[in-house]
Amino acid sequence: MTEMVLRELLVTLARRAYERGLVGGTGGNFSARIDGEKMLITASGLSLTDTSINNLITVEIETCEWEPVEGFIPSKEFRFHADILKIRSDVGAILHVHAPYATAYSVLKRDIPMITDAGFKQPPIPRVPFAPSGTEELRHKVAQTVRDNLGCRSLLLEQHGVIALGKDIIAAYNQADLVEELAKIAYLSDNLHGKAA
Numbered sequence: 001m002t003e004m005v006l007r008e009l010l011v012t013l014a015r016r017a018y019e020r021g022l023v024g025g026t027g028g029n030f031s032a033r034i035d036g037e038k039m040l041i042t043a044s045g046l047s048l049t050d051t052s053i054n055n056l057i058t059v060e061i062e063t064c065e066w067e068p069v070e071g072f073i074p075s076k077e078f079r080f081h082a083d084i085l086k087i088r089s090d091v092g093a094i095l096h097v098h099a100p101y102a103t104a105y106s107v108l109k110r111d112i113p114m115i116t117d118a119g120f121k122q123p124p125i126p127r128v129p130f131a132p133s134g135t136e137e138l139r140h141k142v143a144q145t146v147r148d149n150l151g152c153r154s155l156l157l158e159q160h161g162v163i164a165l166g167k168d169i170i171a172a173y174n175q176a177d178l179v180e181e182l183a184k185i186a187y188l189s190d191n192l193h194g195k196a197a
Contacts, residue, residue, distance in 0.1 A: 006032055006169070007040060007053040013095075013173040014042055018049035022097040022176055028161075029075035032093040032169050033085055037061055041081055043072040061085050076134030083143040084165065088150070091165045093172035098161040101183035106156040113186040118178065123151045125179065130158040154179045 001009075014030045017023055028048050031041040040056045042048060057074040059066040061082045066074050075081075081094050105112045106127070114122055126149040131138035142163070145155055153175050155163040162179050166172030 003034055003040075004053070006034060007056055009169045010040060010042075010056065010093075011051050011053055013169055014048040014051040017095060017097055017173060017176065018047060020177060022099045022180060023048055023161075024098070028095070028097045029077050029081070030093070030095045030169075030172075031059075031075075031078070031081040031085075032172075033061070033091070034058070039081060039085055041074050041078050043069070044075050046072070077138075079136075080139045080142040080163075083139060084146055084163075087143065087146050088165065090167060093166050093169040095164045095166075095172040095176045096157075096161060097164070097176050097180075099176065099180035099183070101187050102156065102162045102180050103160070104187065105183055106161065107159050109158050112156070112179070112183045113190070114182065115186055115189060116182065119182050119186075122178075122182070123153060124149065125154045125156055126152055127156045127158055128163075130160065133160060 010030060010032050026045050026047050029042050031039050033039050039059050039061055041059055042051050043055045043057055055072045057066050057069055059074055059078055064079050064082050084091060084094055126145050128141050128145045131141050153165050162176060164172050164176035166175050
């Protein structure tokens with residue numbers, strides 16, 4: 001897949017994540033590995049729905065140095081994206097969103113109950129202890145959690161949101177969407193059970 005095709009796909013699915021309600025405002029970030037050395041990531045302070053092929057930022061995975069794009073800088077979470085790509089050679093894309101139902105579980109510091117067939121097939125979703133967004137503390141906590149859970153496909157950032165990992169952009173998007181669906185079903189099931197009791 002050429003870099004231009006990657007850019008176009010990243011833009012399409014970043015916008016879809018916003019339209020799907022997985023994130024609002026200028027929250028969230030989406031990255032994709034270009035090759036073994038670089039990644040593309042969405043810009044800081046820009047809504048995912050306003051992502052374009054011209055405002056994606058290229059970042060060196062090893063050094064975190066980035067190529068200037070006039071008027072834009074990389075998402076403030078770009079360092080934990082780079083760290084995940086260094087730790088997990090099988091990961092080709094990462095989507096971080098604030099999906100409401102999944103994030104509600106993260107706010108309560110609770111695991112999402114896996115109560116459906118799709119949930120039973122998921123590896124555990126580890127929780128990352130809270131640290132403020134964009135900080136070195138959060139970066140280190142994310143990296144350590146990934147190292148401790150090498151088979152995970154998703155992480156819950158306590159009081160923050162979800163990180164979804166995929167072999168490519170489509171897989172990362174689908175994983176984020178699935179985690180939100182599982183959280184929504186768990187929430188609705190729990191509330192319906194309470195009303196029926």
